[in-house]
Amino acid sequence: MGNEALEYMNKSKTMVRKLLEYLGKNLNVKELDETKESLFMGSIRVNLNYYPICPNPDLTVGVGRHSDVSSLTILLQDQIGGLHVRSLSSGNWVHVPPVPGSFVINIGDAMQILSNGRYKSVEHRVLANGSNNRISVPIFVNPKPESVIGPLPEVVANGEEPIYKDVVYSDYVRYFFKKAHDGKKTVDFAKI
Numbered sequence: 001m002g003n004e005a006l007e008y009m010n011k012s013k014t015m016v017r018k019l020l021e022y023l024g025k026n027l028n029v030k031e032l033d034e035t036k037e038s039l040f041m042g043s044i045r046v047n048l049n050y051y052p053i054c055p056n057p058d059l060t061v062g063v064g065r066h067s068d069v070s071s072l073t074i075l076l077q078d079q080i081g082g083l084h085v086r087s088l089s090s091g092n093w094v095h096v097p098p099v100p101g102s103f104v105i106n107i108g109d110a111m112q113i114l115s116n117g118r119y120k121s122v123e124h125r126v127l128a129n130g131s132n133n134r135i136s137v138p139i140f141v142n143p144k145p146e147s148v149i150g151p152l153p154e155v156v157a158n159g160e161e162p163i164y165k166d167v168v169y170s171d172y173v174r175y176f177f178k179k180a181h182d183g184k185k186t187v188d189f190a191k192i
């Protein structure tokens, strides 16, 4: 199993690079050189999530509301459903229906900080299910733990006011795991 997970992760890198190159265009990042690659995708992790049938789905949730600390998350979900994302404009929870053969791509907090808030990490949660087990496999694409993340020089070059300070990525992650999932509050840790 370990080998399959590792192979899956490594094979995803081509797609991840393409996505980052595309997203980088909006940030005046001309190319994904070694420095940028280490900043956006220097540390990649794959998780295997199993949500067993829940006898009282109304009393709990599968995963509480949070945003990922990653730069990007590439999520593979099975056909059961239950993932919801929160609309930035309305605040409403929107179900993300499983589409066979597709990935859900989520923006994470590191991307929000690096882009000086141009890209917003998505708040999401998973509801408990009373009749089906569910499996999901997220690939978390992260900065290297020792990376210092803050608004990219390319983004603030034209006089844009930075709204985040530089933080060591591992400090940010430690802060995230220190507390219970509570929506998008973690990102305030990096606010100026």
Ligand SMILES: O=C(O)CCC(=O)C(=O)O
Pocket (backbone or CB within 6 Å): 047, 049, 063, 068, 075, 077, 083, 124, 126, 135, 136, 138
């Ligand atoms: O199971 C899912 O669809 C999402 C899981 C999740 O949000 C996470 O592992 O961070």
Ligand SMILES: [Fe+2]
Pocket (backbone or CB within 6 Å): 066, 067, 068, 124
């Ligand atoms: Fe998540």
